Amino acid sequence: MTSESQKVAIVTGSSRGIGRATAERLASDGFAVVVNYAGNEAKARDAVAAIESNGGRAIAVQGDVSKQDDVSRLFSTAKETFGRIDVVVNSAGTLPMAKISTENLEAFDQVIATNLRGTYLVLAQAAEHLDAGGRIIAFSSSVLGKSFPAYGPYIASKAGVEGLVRVLANELRGRDITVNAVAPGPVATEMFLDGKSDELIEQIAKQAPMERLGQPQDIASAVSFLAGTDGAWVNAQIIRVNGGFV
Template sequence: MADTKNRVALVTGGSGGIGRAVCERLAREGYAVAVHYAGNRARAQETADAVAALGAKSMLVVGDIADETQMTTAFDAVESEFGGIDVVVNTAGIMLLSPIATLDLDDLDRMHRTNIRGAFVVSQQAARRLRSGGALINFTTSVTRLQFPTYGAYVASKAAVESMTMILARELRGRDITVNAVAPGPTATPLFLDGKDQAAIDNLAKAAPLERLGTPDDIAETVAFLAGPARWLNGQVLFANGGIA
C-alpha cells in the first residue's frame, strides 16, 4: 500500500451516491478530501462532515465541471488549502435514457456537455496539477459492453471518456501519473434506480454471477485501489460489475 497519509484527493460529484462512498473510502486511507458539488451544497456538506468524522481533513469546492473557469477556481482552492493534489476522481455525470429514435436532442447535448466536456475539463486540470505519484480516475459504464437498449446516448458519452482516458495516460509519459477509468455495472444508487420498477431491478441484480447489484462501497474500493497501491495499472478500464460483462 502506498503511503496515503499526506495525500490529497479531489472528488467531483462528491455529494452523489458513489461520490460520497469514494470520499469516505479515501478518508479512511488518510487522504485529505476536497468534496466537489455543482448544486446541492447541503448533501456535499454531509459528505464533508462524514469525512471529518473519520478523522480526515475535508473541504468543499463548487463548480460546473464543464466550465473551465469554475474548475480552475476549484482546483486553485484545493491547492491553496492543502498544498497540492495527488488524486482526482471524476464521478460527476448525468444519465438520461431514451431509445435513440425518440431521444430529445437537448438531452443528448446536456449529457455530452457534462459527461464529455466535463470529463475533458477535469482531466485537463488534473493533467496540469497532479503531483508526481498521482492518479486520475475517470468514470465510464459497463453498458459500453452490455449495450442495453435506451442507453445509446449515455453510452456514446461514456465511450468518449474511455478513449480520452487511454490517450491521456500515454500523453503523461514520464510524469509518474496513472490515468484509468472505472466502469461500474448496475449499482444501487439513486441515479441508477430512478425510473426502474422492482422487476427490472431484480432482473439486473440476477444478471451478475454474484446475483446482486453493486453497492457504492464496491465501486469505492476499486477507486481506492487505483488511487493508492495500483501503480502498475495505467491506461486501463476496470469493469467493476460482479462479472456481468
Template sequence: MIAEPRPVRSLVDVEENKVMSELDQRVAIVTGASRGMGAAAAGRLAKGGIAVVVNYARARVEAETLVGQIEAAGGRALAVQADIGEPSGVRTLFDAAEQMFGGVDILVNNAGMMKLGRLIEVEDVDFDVQVALNLGGVFRGMREGARRLRDGGRIVSISTSVVGLYQPGYGVYAATKAAVEAMTHVLAKELGGRGITVNAVAPGPVETTFFLAGKSEEQVRAIAGANPFGRLGQPDDIADVVAFLASPQGRWISGQIIRANGGVV
C-alpha cells in the same frame, strides 16, 4: 558475535515506504461527491489519510454532511460547489484544493448524468447536457489534472459497463463514456513520464439514486437477478476499486478500464 545481514530492500520497496509515510499529505478531488459512488469514493480515500475536496453541484447539505463525517473521524475535507459541465468548474476545484491543502495528487472524475432514450427520440438538449457533463467535464478534468497534478499522481474516471453491452436506450450515454475510455488510454501514454497513472472504472448497475431513478421494483429485481452474484453493486464496491487505483499499490496500472460489475458480460 556476528550480526546477521540486514535484508536488502528493492528500490520499489523503498519508494513505496516513502510514499506510504507521506500518505497523509496527499490530496484528492472527487467530482460529484455529495452522494452515491462519489461520496463512497471520497469517504474511502479520506479513511486512507488523504485530504478530500468534496465537489457538489446542488446538493450542498449532503456534501457538507459528508465533510462533517470525514472530519469527525479525524480526516480532512472541504466541500466545494462547482458545475463540472461548465468550462470553469474543474478549475474552481483545483484552485480551492491548492489554496486549502497546497496541491493535488488525485483526481476522481465521477460527476455524470444519464438520460435514457432511443436515438430516434433524443432531443438536442438531452444530447448536449450529457455531452457537456459526461464528456466535457471529464475532458476538462483530465486537462486540468495533466497541468496541475503533482508528479506521481493519479487520475481515475468513472465510465460504465454499458460500453460494450450497447443496450437500446443507452446510445448517447454510452457514447459519452466510450469517449472517456478513449481519452483514458491516450492520456495514460502522455503522462507516463511523470509517473501519473490514468485509469477508468466501469461499474455495472450500482444501487444509487442515480441508477434507481425511473425504474420500477420489478425492473430493479430483474437487473439484480441477471448478475452472477444475484445482487446490485454497492457504492463501496466501486469505491474500493477507485481507492486501489489511487493508492501507491496501483503504481503499475495505467491506461486500463476496470469493469467492476460482478461478472456481467
C-alpha cells in the same frame, strides 16, 4: 493547510452515491478530500461532516464539471486550501434515458456536456496540476458492453471517456502519473434506481453471476486500489467493477 506528507484527493460529484462513497473511502485511506458538488450543498456538507467525524479532513467546493471556469476554480481552491493535489477522481455524471431520436437531442447534449466534456475538463486540469506519483481516475460504465435501448447518449459519452483515458496516459509519458477508468456495473444509487420499476431492478440485478446490484462501497474499493500504492503499475486501463455483469 495539510501536513506536507498528507496527500490530497479531489472527487467530483461526491455529495452522494458512488462519489460520496469514494470520498469517504479515500479519507479513511488518509487523504484530505475536496468534495465537489454541482448543486446540492446540503448533501456535500453532510459528506464533509461524515469525513470529519471520522477524523478526516475535507472541504466542499461547488462546481459544474461541464463549465471550464468552475473546474479551474475547483482545482485552484484545492491547491490554495491544502497546498497540493495528488489524486483526481472524476465521478460526476448524469444518466438520462433517451432513445436515439431527434426529439432527444437536448438529452444527448446534456449528457455529453456533463459526462464527456466534464471528463475532458477535469482530466486537463489534473494533467496540469499533478506531480510525479499522481493518479487520475475517471468513470466509464460496464453498460458499454450491453448496448441497451435508451442508453445511446450515455454509452456514447462513456465510450468517449475511455478514449480520453488511454490518450492522456500516453500524453503523460515520463511524468509518473497513471490514468485509468473504473467502469461500474449496475450500482444501487439514486441515479441508477430513479425511474426503474422494482421488477426491472430485480431483473438487472440477476444478470451478474453475483446476483445483486453493486454497492457504492464496492466501487470505492476499486478507486482506493488505483489511488493507493498497490495500484502504481496499473495504467491506461478500464477496470470493469461489475460482479461479472458482461
